[in-house]
Amino acid sequence: MFIRNAWYVAAWADEVSDTPLARRICNEPVVLFRDHAGKAAALLDMCCHRGAPLSIGKVTDLGIECGYHGLTFDAAGCCVRIPGQGRIPERARIRNFPLVEQDGFLWIWMGDAAKADTSTIVRYPWHNDTENWPHKHTMYAIKGSAMLMVDNLMDLTHLGYVHGSTIGGNPMTHVEAKMDTVRTPMGLKFDRWMLNSLPPPPTYEP
Ligand code: FES
Ligand SMILES: [Fe+2]
Known part of the structure; x- marks a missing residue:
C-alpha cells in the first residue's frame, strides 16, 4: 500500500544522466534519464x-531508445521513432510521471498527474548553497518497509546510542534537542534545534 498522490524523491539530481537509471518507486518500475537538452x-x-x-536501452538525440527493437520515446513518453516503419500509432506511448528538479533532488509524482501541485514539494534550499552548507550524499537500498524508515528518522533520540561513534556525538544533545512540530495539510513537519553542538565530522561513514 502506497500513498500515490504525493511527491517522492526519485533520485539525487546528479545521479541521473544520459545513461538510463532504473528505480522501483511505489513498487513500479521507473526509468529516469536526461534528454539531449539535459531535462x-x-x-x-x-x-x-x-x-x-527501457532502462537497458540508451538515450539518443530523440529520446530513450528501447534496446529490443529500437522504438524511441521522448521525455513525455510519446513514441517518436519506429525503425522500418513510417506510421507511429497513437497508442505507442509510455506512461510518463511528473518529475521536478529542485534543490538537488528529482521529485516524482506516482499518482494522478492532474493533482500534481509543484508548490507542495518540500523545499531544501541549503543544497543550492554548497559553500555555506556543504553536504555529502548517497543512496542506500534498504530491505525493509518504507514506514520503518520514516519511523526511524523521526526518532532521533537513538543517535547518541546507535551512532555514538559517528553522527551521535554527545547523546544528551540529541535527547535534549528542541522540537518545533507543526501539523501540515499533508502530515507533519518538525524542526529540530540542537544548539551549541558540534556537527558530525565531514568524513563520517554510517
Ligand atoms: S520491446 Fe521495445 S521496441 Fe520492442
Ligand atoms: Fe539510525
Missing part, C-alpha cells in the same frame, strides 16, 4: 511494444 524525465520502465525494460 530529466521519468517513464514507466516497460516498453509498450514487447515490455522490455
Whole structure:
C-alpha cells in the first residue's frame, strides 16, 4: 500500500544522466534519464511494444531508445521513432510521471498527474548553497518497509546510542534537542534545534 498522490524523491539530481537509471518507486518500475537538452524525465520502465525494460536501452538525440527493437520515446513518453516503419500509432506511448528538479533532488509524482501541485514539494534550499552548507550524499537500498524508515528518522533520540561513534556525538544533545512540530495539510513537519553542538565530522561513514 502506497500513498500515490504525493511527491517522492526519485533520485539525487546528479545521479541521473544520459545513461538510463532504473528505480522501483511505489513498487513500479521507473526509468529516469536526461534528454539531449539535459531535462530529466521519468517513464514507466516497460516498453509498450514487447515490455522490455527501457532502462537497458540508451538515450539518443530523440529520446530513450528501447534496446529490443529500437522504438524511441521522448521525455513525455510519446513514441517518436519506429525503425522500418513510417506510421507511429497513437497508442505507442509510455506512461510518463511528473518529475521536478529542485534543490538537488528529482521529485516524482506516482499518482494522478492532474493533482500534481509543484508548490507542495518540500523545499531544501541549503543544497543550492554548497559553500555555506556543504553536504555529502548517497543512496542506500534498504530491505525493509518504507514506514520503518520514516519511523526511524523521526526518532532521533537513538543517535547518541546507535551512532555514538559517528553522527551521535554527545547523546544528551540529541535527547535534549528542541522540537518545533507543526501539523501540515499533508502530515507533519518538525524542526529540530540542537544548539551549541558540534556537527558530525565531514568524513563520517554510517
Ligand atoms: S520491446 Fe521495445 S521496441 Fe520492442
Ligand atoms: Fe539510525
